[in-house]
Amino acid sequence: MPTMSLSGSEPRAPLPALIQIDGLQKHYRTRSGESVQALGPIDLTIDRGEFITVVGPSGCGKSTLLKMLAGLIPRTSGTIRVNGQAIDGPQRDIGVVFQSPVLLPWKTTFDNVMLPATVLKLDREATGARARQLLDMVGLADFANRYPNELSGGMQQRVAIARALVHDPAVLLMDEPFGALDAMTRETMNVEIRRIWRESGKTVLFVTHSIPEAVFLGSRVLVLSSRPGCIAEIVDVELPAQRDLDVMTTERFGSYTRRIRQHFQARGFIE
Structure with a gap:
């Protein structure tokens, strides 16, 4: 339903999604000339201010997805739009944090x-x-x-x-930024990045190998299948906006981690 302008003169259309991904695929070519599909097809809409976490087995294309969103590597097919603009290279409106600082x-x-x-x-x-x-x-x-x-x-x-x-930038992309940290520091950083996200108002896409980290951080968890990575499920995380580590001991938190883990146990993958 369109919203009314402050003057009441004419309705305003709702703001479009910040990130729109349609039919995104990535193929790599081996030395022998063989084409290997690494990712896709992916269709995804991300609204402003969301914190999206991405989990999946090793080699499923999590980092590839992030790099294509950042404009660091070309896509094979499909489209990526941020604020309505097609991504065809590095963008000023996107910030990136890698595992190494x-x-x-x-x-x-x-x-x-x-x-x-x-x-x-x-x-x-x-x-x-x-x-x-x-x-x-x-x-x-x-x-x-x-x-x-x-x-x-x-x-x-x-x-x-x-x-x-x-x-x-409007978007912050994070590729396993806490993977090299010790367990206690990583927990502290999880609490901190949630706080920074709330205070900055940015849209965050966060790649991780840790299912508990994905649930703790995310407003939605994007679960990718094994290669070629496709969306196996998108899990809406209904936990308090202000989270401390105690939320990890709740039954609801446990139900989310079990639900996500089932995708990998059914295929022989473990966290």
């Missing part, structure tokens, strides 16, 4: 966060103010002048998250 060791925390300002030729004064706000949001305001070797693994990933957000 990839910080420059000779630059301070602040200067690492400011790297997109140089690449995108942004106003340094305005971007610098935003960088300081982001460092405060991720809990690193007191570490702005420290170098990467003076930071823990979790702190380095917080720098990477702040750097991905400094140019104010």
Whole structure:
């Protein structure tokens, strides 16, 4: 149903989905010339402000999906649109965080966060103010002048998250960003990224191998099948918006993890 404008003069159409994926496929060609289908077809709609997590067995195309969304690799067929614009290469409106924080060791925390300002030729004064706000949001305001070797693994990933957000993208893509962290740090970062998501208002697509992590973080969990990765199920996660680690002990949380795990146990995969 269309919504009325503030003036009441004419109805406004509802905002379109932020990300629209239709018929997306990715094929790779081997050295022998054989075509191997890695992913798809995928059809998916993601609304503004959603936190979507992606799980699936190794080799199912989770990272491939993320890289195509980021415009880092070409698609074989299908379309990807962000804010109505087709993705055919890297986009300013998309920030990416990988498993490794990839910080420059000779630059301070602040200067690492400011790297997109140089690449995108942004106003340094305005971007610098935003960088300081982001460092405060991720809990690193007191570490702005420290170098990467003076930071823990979790702190380095917080720098990477702040750097991905400094140019104010609409979408944040995260490819197993906590996979290399120890269990306790990873739990802390899970709570933190939920907080950062709420405070920033961004749309997040988060790839993980961990089913509990996917359920804890996501508003929806995208479950991919084995290669070629297709959508086996999309699970709506009805848990409190503000979550702490205690939610993992609830029966509802357990029911979600069991439901998702069944997809892999039926095919011989384990988490």
